[in-house]
Every structure is written in structure tokens, then in C-alpha cells.
Amino acid sequence: MLVQVALERALSAITYTSQYGQNCQNDKEKAVWTDCLKLFHNTVSQLNVTLEGLGTKLNCSNFDAQTWLSAALTNIETCRVGSLELNVTNFIMPIYTSNNNVSELISNSLAIGSQLLGTEESYTESEKFPNWVSKHDRRLLQAANIRANLVVAKDGSGNFLTVQAALDAAARRRVKSKFIIYVKKGVYTENIQVSNTNSKIMLVGAGIRYTVITSSRSVSGGYTTYNSATAGMYT
Template identity: 50%
Template sequence: MSTELRFFAFLALISFFSLPTLSFSNTYIDWWCNKTPYPEPCKHFLRNKPHHFSPNHKSDFRKLTIKLALERALLAHGNTKSLGPKCRNEREKAAWVDCLELYANVIEQLNKTIDPNTKCTDFDVQTWLSTALTSLDTCRTGFLELRVSNFVLPLMSNNVSKLICNSLALGDNSTYHETDGYYKGSFPTWVSLGERRLLQMGSTRQNAVVAQDGSGNFRTIKAAIDAAGRRSGSGRFIIHVKRGVYRENLDIKLKNIMLVGDGIKKTIITGSRSVGGGTTTFNSATVGESLSQLCVPLAL
């Protein structure tokens, strides 16, 4: 047999053995994806993945669907960034800015569910997936609230919502209402004894004091939060906000910030952002936190 004939025979053997394998792989993908509420995007993206598809259990398949949703969310976030110049007015830009932040939140929320260093129960995973889905819905709602064109949404989506829905459907739905033993006294069980004591102590321990009359370290809450951002370390930073009416909108992006007021009707924080004024509901919060750990133990 000539060299050329041997070469073509070798190619034929490869084709003979690879085609059934490919067919089996697609059948296997179809079998798993048909267990989800949105099988088509599941099949499409998994068939185009370079690695071998071989989950042994439903939990393995769910992790794979979460990773797939995370990959698409990263692409969608990149697409969203590039759409800024396409915003034709301030209202479209306001909705776009929200979506940019919300997609960043989705990426963090999906990462938490598959991070091996994070001890997540099934209840935790379902909670983070639900939160990610809510973030995407909030992105869409922003365009509707401001009554502006949502022409950029198809470029943002990348089927992320459907893929997250698939991951949610594969979880243990019985964990949605697992509240037995969640609280110990008036605090959730995950709040440590030291944290409980700190919360009960109120303003006896404080890193900064805000007072409008100048008797504290700062006159505005924002100034105190900015100071917290310049601190060394990442420990809990306690800000005592003395009585008064503080007309501020706070967007806190720092971790371990604790605001302690003087009580109901004594310490009041109020803002004036609204949809009518051109701000989305997501961005209208008087006190908002983004990717942070915010604790407000006493009513402000």
C-alpha cells in the first residue's frame, strides 16, 4: 500500500471512530439539557465548549451550567462596556450605567457559588443565583422605568438569564424555605457572638462621629465613609451618626462599614433621587451598598 493510501485509510479510521463519539456526546448533552427549563441555549453553548462533557450527577451538571452562565455574563459585561458611546441621551446613559454595575454584581454572585474557598450550602447557592437573576431583571427594568429605547439589551444579554434559570431549576427547591434554626435569639446563626455584642453595644465603640453641629469628626456621612476608604486594614469601621437630618444619597462600595444612629426619628438620612427626576429605581436608594458588607443596627 502506498504512503498516500495509508494516509487516507488513517483519516477514514479517525472519522469512523470520532463520529459516533460526537453523536454520543451530543445525545448526552441533550439528555441533561432537556432537564432544564431552557434546553436550547444549554445545548447550543455546551456543544461549542472545547472540554469533554461528562457530568456524573445532577450536582456536577449544575456546577457546569453555573460556569457556563458565568462565561456568558463575562462576555455580556464586556459587551455592555462597549455600548456606552451608543447612548443617545442622559436617560439611556443612566440605565446603561446601572446595567454595567449590575453585571459586575452578577459576575461576583456567580463566582461565589462555585468558589472552592467559599463554604456554600445548597440554600446559599440558590440564594446567590436568585440574586444574580434579580440583578439582570433590574438592568432591564431601568430602561422601562425611564421610558427609553432598550435597543442595547439584546447585545447585553447573551442568554445569561436563561442559563441562570437552568442552574436554579437544578437545585434542591426544598431548601427555599429552610428557616428552622436560622435565627438564634434576634440574630441569624451566622452572626458570631462577638458580632452580636458589637451590635448590642450600639455607639459605644466608634471609629468616626458625624455631627452637623461640628461636635464630631465630620459634618457629613459621606465624608466619614471617604475616611473609612483611606483606613489601613479591612476591619469593621463603625460610624456613629448623631441626631439630625442628613440630606445625602450614599453609595457605599466598601466592606465592613457599620452605621449607628441615635434612634428612630432622631437620626434621619433622606435623599431626593427618583425616576421622575431621571434616576432609575436601582440608583435612587438613599443608602445603597454595592459589593460591600453594610450593617445598620439601629434605625436611622
């Protein structure tokens, strides 16, 4: 019930945040507002997943629910942190305040869930993989030669020159089965973003020190820490 109410409040907060964008007066305010809007959409998505998982089918564990709720709460705090980094706290405060009730509801849900949480699954170093990784996936991760759906290569010998272009192509596939992208040797200077609906993506490189994805976004360059990630997910 708490998660359901939190979801309803979060949806109202998104409506307010969307309309608030017209108040942006400079690039820093727009950058933080854009981040917050993405983060609040992520919160709604994670609350939805939690509700579905804890529904009548009960197809998730208490640990799963706690993880999703923690992520949902972290999103709201990340919005505030971004405003501090770019020194636009006064501008973003109405947006952050509109989510106060959501934060409290999620915090309460986490507190209740912690009482229901059982023993966390673990694995030893010798096992290499946690027990939820299937045998097929273990073989795939350990395979020396993997058959890729798409190949990225800086020299033009693949399907795409950039990792992001391959990810965007993968997002357009109709069947969301496991999709493998092989990234050939090279240094790829880009910030890659994967939609959370673009699931079951596996990136495979040529090996440590051979395939490198890097970028140089920073707070000093006008980006929040959230938006400076070399690789990130968004709603």
C-alpha cells in the same frame, strides 16, 4: 459547571455593554446604561462568590448559593426595568439581549440548586438573632455605648459632615476588620453608596427619629428606581 459557563457569558456581556456606552445620546440613555453596567458587574461578582463557595472547600451552604444566584439574576432584570421606567427600552434592548443566555444559565442553576436545598435556618422572635450571628456581634448590636472608628456630625463636631464621606474613608483602610461609624443626631440628605469590597461596615445612629438618612431621587427626576435608593451597594 452551569455557574462557570454563566460567569464566562456574563464577562462577555460586560465587554459588550462597556463598548455600547458610546451609543448614548441623552441623559436617560446614559443613566440606564450606567445602571446596567454596574448591575452586570454585580452579577459577575455574585457568580464568582458562588463558585468560590461551592468549590473544593465547600465553604457555603446551598441556601447561600441560591441567594447569590437569585441576586445575580435579579440584576439583569433590574437593567430591563430601568429602561422601561425611563422609556428607553429600544435603546437598551441589545444590552439586555446580550444577557439572555446568562439569565437562562442562572435560572437553570437555581432550578438544580433548589433540589439540593435543605431546611432553611430560622429563629424565633424571642431569640432576636439568627444563629449565624456570633456572640460578639450580638453583644455589639445590643451595647448601649459603642466605640466608633469614625463619627459623622452635621454640626462639625465629628470627623465628617456626611455619611458618604465617612464610608469613603472606611473604604481606604488597609485591614478590612469590623468598622463602626457613628452618625450623630440630624437629618442627612444624601444618597449613600457602599462598595461591596468595603465590607464589615456598621452604621450606628443616635436612635429612631433622631438620626435620619433621606433622599428624594425618583423616576420623574430622571433616575431609575435602582439608582434612586437612599442606600445601596455597588461593585
